[in-house]
Amino acid sequence: MKNFLLLCAVFLFTSKAFAQLEPNFLGSAFSNGGDCYVVTSNTMSQLGYIWYNNVIDFNSDFEIVFDANFGENDDDGADGMTLVMKNNPNVETGSGTQGSGLGYQGIMSSIAVEFDTYQNSELGDIASDHVALISNGSTSHTQASNLAGPVDALANSINIEDDQFHQVRIFWTAATQTFVVEIDCVERLSYTGDLVNNVFGGESNIYFGFTGSTGLYYNHQQLCFKYLSFTDTVDTLDRTICLGDSVTDVDVSYTGALGYQWSPTTGVSDASIADPVFTPETTTTYTVDITDTCGEIVSKSFEIEVNEVAFNSVEPVNATICTGNDAEFILQGSPNAQVTYNINNGADQTVQLDNTGEASVLVSSVTTDQIITVTFIESTDGSGCTASLSNTATVSIESDSDASFSYTATCDGGIAQITGDVGGVFSFDTVPADGALLDESTGELTNAQPNTTYTIVYTTQGVCSSSSTQTVTTLDEDDASFTLIPDTCGATAEVFGDEGGIFLFTTPPNDGAQVNPQTGEITNGNLGTTYSVSYTTNGDCPQTEVVTVTIETCIIPEVITPNGDGKNDTFDLGGFRVSSIHIFNRYGTSVFEKSNGYVDEFEGVSKSGDKLPTGTYFYTLVFQDNSTRTGWLYINREK
Structure with a gap:
């Protein structure tokens, strides 16, 4: 049972073939499957050779591990095997015959680990099954070509023909030039020397193989590789x-x-x-x-x-575009890979990434949203790598914006009314040189010149921006020009510009003078006093003008002509601020009197209602400041 288990174990391992192991067979040697080989069959007069084309570099460390089985014939078993290392790749046989030559005899510039299972006393063999390191095709242990041994092959037995697989481990340490042979985990031989120069003729690249023989006595001799440091399984x-x-x-x-x-x-x-x-x-x-x-x-x-065939991203060049524009996507991934995609779940299409790993997909003149779905990527470098994907990106369509607006003109500019999309920017079509200002957010025009035309552009914001242009002509200013013409104790106004405005004293006087808001007439003025009057128009662009006038004449009339012609019909004392008046005829009889203020009420009629005759009359006046004055008034009815 033990033998069966060992054989099964060896077969399990050796079925793992060394990939670069290239055997050549001569004589009785043949492959036993995997990396197991038979060197001699259990037959007389066999010579078997296995040579490998693999190189062992003696300038580097190496290791060879194999299991060897030397058969089950002990008393009548023979002759053994050798592991040979030589300086040429030739497939060759030794010059010796079967038996003691072990198939190795005569192979020059070589060394051999000898596993000898038959004692040839003339060669210096020991009685037990033994191992030795020999060289230059000699199997004699009595010559200088014998480098180490012979010693018992096994540390605990003189017999290795036990139908058991024994592990042989051979390793070379280049730094110390040491060659070691272990059998069943025990070191059996060790040799230190310059094999490259002393044996291999200076050649460090060495070839190896196995030889074996039988004679009148024989055994089934075989081996299976377990490990070769210089080749891979x-x-x-x-x-x-x-x-x-x-x-x-x-x-x-x-x-x-x-x-x-x-x-x-x-x-x-x-x-x-x-x-x-x-x-x-x-x-x-x-x-x-x-x-x-x-x-x-x-x-x-x-x-x-x-x-790796990688897909990194798909991104739109512009996530939002206007109707009719081109949608473009940028794909990134492994250089030169081929990408499969579809647009809006349509037919599959392909695009190849460039040597930087990028490609562009362009969809022209789109009117609806565009969704790209990347479904697959495949390398083109021969690796056959692929990947299924589900990456998407979207380009959205945005409608064109509405940039419509209008203007309401003002006196110094205009007010914009946006009737389209808000949030845009206003600008001058041509920036004026007159100092006019434009608010870019609201469009309000200020500091503009009157009756001047300005061209304004409104541009909406966003991807699909648009612009429209409007002109606005500012309103013309009103004309507030007027003059004041002095008259008796006052002045009259003459308007040269727009009528219908309002007259006001710029500073209200405290001397009783008055100005008519509608006509601008100044009454009750004082001689030598200067009055300042403003006139403000009542149009869309009201203007104000200020005129001053100085009262130059304020003489009490000496004659009245009360004939009803509208000229000098009354004793006009307007502007004199008369508090009371008393008029007498030449006989001293009172004919007219008035208190509580007098302006021009006396028309040549007595207080009894009779028309007074032409003649001279005497008057007394009391002014508002309580001063008095007397004088003569002539009534002339003939004119």
Whole structure:
């Protein structure tokens, strides 16, 4: 049962073929499947050779681990095998015959790890099954070509023909030029020397293989590789995947392994088993340290290159456009990838990103909203990487804006009324040089000249802005020009401009003078007094003008002609501020009197109502300031 279990274990491991191992067979040697080989069958007079095209660099460290089975014939078993290293790639046979030559005899510029299962005393063999390091095609242990050994092949037995697989580990340390052979975890040989120059003729790139023989005695002699540091197994070949994919076919199962440890552990389903699932997100080199039966660490590495076909974004150049304009989208992702998309759920279309990873999709003269949906991306670099997507972007259509407005003219500008879309900006079509001002937000025109035309532009805001233009002509100013003509104790006004305005004293006098608001006539003025009168028009653009007048004449009349012609019919004392009057005839008889203010009430009629005759009359006056005055008045009825 023990033999069966060992054979099964070896088969499980060796079914993992070394990818670069290229065997060539001569004689009785043949492949037993995977990396297992038969060197001699259980038959007399066999010679078997296995040569490999793989190079071992003696300037670097290397390691070879294999399981060897030397058959089950002990007393009548023979003859053994050798692991040969030589300085040429030739597929060759030794010059010796079957038996003691082990197929190695005569191969020059070489070394061989000899596993000898038959004692040839003439060659210096020891009685037990033994191992030795020999060179230059000689199997004799009595010559200088014998570099180390012979010693018992096993540390605990003289017999290696036990139908068991024994692990052989050979490693070379370049720095110290040390060659070591271990069997079943025990060091059996160690040699230190300049093999490159002393054996290989200065050649450091060395080829290897196995030889073996039988004679009258024989055995079924075979081996299975477990580890070669200078070549990879199929499981540890570099791989290329797409982001999101996994590697599931790695299995570094090693016969008798005590444990596995993968590093890094990122993207490894279980870092402590021989066959984890690898799902890296970036290109990663994974290394596994295998603790073998002997407690030694065997390391294997491989790289998983992660190719990614990525879609980064789709964005509109302008998220909002006007009806009839072009909608444009910018797509970004992996350089040179091909992207599949549709517009408004229409037919699928494709576009290829450029070498910077960008492409533009243009939809011309659109009248409705445009929605792009990116559904798929595929690399064009041969990696075969793809990704399903659901990225969208939208370009919205905005209607053209309304920039209509109107103006109401004012005296110094105008007021704008927006009848379209509010929030726009007002500006002069041509900026005037007269100092007129325009509020860009409200459109109010101020500081403008009268009866002047201005051209105003209103521009709406937003994507679909529009403009319209209006002219406004300011109102003309009223004409408030007038003059004051002095007359007796007052003045009369003459309007040259717009009539219908209002007259006012600019500073109301306190001497009793009055101005008629409608006519501008000044009465009750005082001699030598200057009065200032304003005239304000009553039109759309009222104006005010101020005129002054000085009272130059204020003489009490000496004659009245009360004949009804409207001229000098009364004793007019207006403007004199008379408080009371008393008139007498030449006989001293009172004919007229009035108190509580007098202006021009005496028309030559007595207080009894009779017309007074032509003649001279005497008067006394009392003024408002209580001063008095007397004089003569002539009534002339003949005129």
